Amino acid sequence: MSKPLFHLRRAGSPRSLPIAWIACVLALCWAPAAMPAKIYRWTDASGIAHYGDRPPDKRQQVRDVRTIPVRAEPAAVARLRIETSNGRTLAWADNLIDGPIEVMLDADGDTSITGAPALPARATVAANASAVVSVLSAVGTGSNHSVALRLQTVPGDPNARPRDVLYQLPLRQSEQRIDQGYGGSFSHNDEQNYYAVDFVAPIGTPVLAARDGIVMEIESDFDKAGLNLEKFGGRANFVRILHDDGTMALYAHLQENGVVVRVGQHVRAGQQIGSSGNTGFTTGPHLHFVVQVNRGMRLESIPFRMSGPQGKLAFGSSR
Numbered sequence: 300m301s302k303p304l305f306h307l308r309r310a311g312s313p314r315s316l317p318i319a320w321i322a323c324v325l326a327l328c329w330a331p332a333a334m335p336a337k338i339y340r341w342t343d344a345s346g347i348a349h350y351g352d353r354p355p356d357k358r359q360q361v362r363d364v365r366t367i368p369v370r371a372e373p374a375a376v377a378r379l380r381i382e383t384s385n386g387r388t389l390a391w392a393d394n395l396i397d398g399p400i401e402v403m404l405d406a407d408g409d410t411s412i413t414g415a416p417a418l419p420a421r422a423t424v425a426a427n428a429s430a431v432v433s434v435l436s437a438v439g440t441g442s443n444h445s446v447a448l449r450l451q452t453v454p455g456d457p458n459a460r461p462r463d464v465l466y467q468l469p470l471r472q473s474e475q476r477i478d479q480g481y482g483g484s485f486s487h488n489d490e491q492n493y494y495a496v497d498f499v500a501p502i503g504t505p506v507l508a509a510r511d512g513i514v515m516e517i518e519s520d521f522d523k524a525g526l527n528l529e530k531f532g533g534r535a536n537f538v539r540i541l542h543d544d545g546t547m548a549l550y551a552h553l554q555e556n557g558v559v560v561r562v563g564q565h566v567r568a569g570q571q572i573g574s575s576g577n578t579g580f581t582t583g584p585h586l587h588f589v590v591q592v593n594r595g596m597r598l599e600s601i602p603f604r605m606s607g608p609q610g611k612l613a614f615g616s617s618r
Contacts, residue, residue: 405420470586495587517558552585
């Protein structure tokens with residue numbers, strides 16, 4: 300059973316900037332770079348030690364290759380940049396994933412700064428693209444206090460129009476057992492997960508795409524699970540797949556290093572995308588499957604139909 304925290308994901312913590320940035324700041328990266336889950340150390344032919352987040356090329360003459368574990372952090376979805384151009388201060392949102400996102404920029408109610416459009420300002424940003432969210436201006440002169448800006452993000456296009464589609468089973472195993480269905484009281488009680496289904500699956504069970512789509516986001520570096528929501532809620536390995544009607548399927552709690560597709564890849568229904576696991580906020584090994592849509596800075600789950608060996612599956616509430 301599960302409740303992965305795929306809620307509004309900030310592209311970084313609010314940061315304070317002096318009002319003077321309006322005239323001088325060239326760029327600001329709002330999202331910290333994601334920390335790799337492993338660092339590799341090796342020695343080259345000259346005896347010099349090297350470090351990297353990927354293993355050395357097999358064609359190189361290296362020795363003593365070692366893996367150094369590092370605590371993984373969730374990857375950023377977007378980055379906020381502040382740039383000056385032709386006397387204007389532009390707040391840009393850079394989309395870092397292979398699917399559309401919606402963003403909202405605000406200044407925590409600070410009235411010493413205005414925007415056009417006015418803050419809080421929203422924008423939809425295409426996959427791997429950038430968009431100006433607002434043109435910023437300081438109110439008054441001589442002010443030198445700090446302003447906190449914050450960028451919130453939600454995956455998906457708010458103009459998505461879901462179609463009635465029959466999904467395939469997302470697991471390759473002979474027996475399908477559901478541990479928690481629609482509205483399950485343990486963790487399927489918020490709008491993002493209400494229509495989620497938890498399939499019991501031993502660790503390593505092949506996870507299959509239930510519908511054609513494009514891989515828009517993945518996490519695969521987490522290796523722990525538990526019932527501490529604050530500690531494990533945002534640390535489930537997952538694959539998010541974008542469908543042609545704007546809906547998104549989330550396959551969560553995958554095995555560490557168990558994702559076998561890449562971001563931006565087109566996948567077909569029935570194609571393996573990973574292996575089931577036990578990562579994040581969970582009581583045990585299973586696959587958390589849910590179809591979601593952006594309803595305007597709000598991620599909602601929606602009911603879906605799925606076929607099984609004996610026909611259509613029923614996902615009534617459980618627990």
